[in-house]
Amino acid sequence: MARKQSAPDCGLHAALAVLGGKWKPAILCELHRGPARFGALKRQVLGISEKVLFEQLRELESTGVVLRTVLDPAPPKTVEYSLTPAGAALTDAVQTLVEWGQHHVRIRASAPQSSIAS
Amino acid sequence: MARKQSAPDCGLHAALAVLGGKWKPAILCELHRGPARFGALKRQVLGISEKVLFEQLRELESTGVVLRTVLDPAPPKTVEYSLTPAGAALTDAVQTLVEWGQHHVRIRASAPQSSIAS
DNA sequence: CCGTATCCTCTACGATACTG
DNA sequence: CAGTATCGTAGAGGATACGG
Numbered sequence: 494m495a496r497k498q499s500a501p502d503c504g505l506h507a508a509l510a511v512l513g514g515k516w517k518p519a520i521l522c523e524l525h526r527g528p529a530r531f532g533a534l535k536r537q538v539l540g541i542s543e544k545v546l547f548e549q550l551r552e553l554e555s556t557g558v559v560l561r562t563v564l565d566p567a568p569p570k571t572v573e574y575s576l577t578p579a580g581a582a583l584t585d586a587v588q589t590l591v592e593w594g595q596h597h598v599r600i601r602a603s604a605p606q607s608s609i610a611s
Numbered sequence: 612m613a614r615k616q617s618a619p620d621c622g623l624h625a626a627l628a629v630l631g632g633k634w635k636p637a638i639l640c641e642l643h644r645g646p647a648r649f650g651a652l653k654r655q656v657l658g659i660s661e662k663v664l665f666e667q668l669r670e671l672e673s674t675g676v677v678l679r680t681v682l683d684p685a686p687p688k689t690v691e692y693s694l695t696p697a698g699a700a701l702t703d704a705v706q707t708l709v710e711w712g713q714h715h716v717r718i719r720a721s722a723p724q725s726s727i728a729s
Numbered sequence: 730c731c732g733t734a735t736c737c738t739c740t741a742c743g744a745t746a747c748t749g
Numbered sequence: 750c751a752g753t754a755t756c757g758t759a760g761a762g763g764a765t766a767c768g769g
Contacts, residue, residue, distance in 0.1 A: 513631070532751080557715070570751060572750080587707075594621070632762090663762055
């Protein structure tokens with residue numbers, strides 16, 4: 494995604510360009526708990542493929558929310574990914590949305606106002 | 612979007628399922644300014660096609676953030692779309708993200724830390 | 730004016746295998 | 750372990766035309 498939008502409504506556009514996509518939320522969520530290596534992320538995020546994990550990581554890196562650090566350049570090199578201050582601020586800003594989501598789910602679960610699911 | 616995710620990290624999943632997609636943010640942004648008719652939205656959101664606008668509107672309606680009201684059932688019928696209380700709460704919750712986005716953009720504009728856009 | 734149907738494109742995402 | 754390359758797929762989104 495991160496396609497070009499006709500009218501950049503606001504900063505929302507920028508924010509969604511960063512945490513948009515199928516896996517970025519999960520990745521950010523993991524990194525929010527602390528730094529992690531590539532393999533660790535791959536294991537924690539589950540269903541994700543190496544290729545996609547990498548792409549997402551590079552995008553997150555290029556948007557300045559994730560930091561890539563090479564711990565050991567030796568053949569079986571180890572690299573660590575962590576949140577930048579901006580990334581931390583983002584995951585923090587997202588909390589409001591998280592709460593809305595949780596609340597929203599509960600409301601709809603108890604009071605179905607229209608035909609939603611079968 | 613609204614695809615199935617391996618691990619519903621949190622309420623974020625729910626929130627993104629609602630404002631995910633290419634146009635929903637823009638649509639929600641417009642409705643945030645007040646109720647609008649189909650044609651009005653079509654005009655304001657610009658690049659969007661009727662089909663997509665409709666799909667998005669229906670999804671927003673089914674997730675309970677947008678309300679559809681038929682004002683005049685007569686042949687050239689008029690319909691109005693507006694935010695439900697939940698929708699208003701959402702656009703409000705999103706403000707934090709908007710601010711982050713705006714701030715983030717300014718930071719990166721003044722201090723490019725890596726190669727981002729061309 | 731509002732809504733629906735059809736068809737087509739584009740790209741994010743997926744599976745896998747290989748190199749340093 | 751980390752990163753790259755290749756090939757394939759599904760589905761969101763786009764253009765357009767018709768119907769109530």
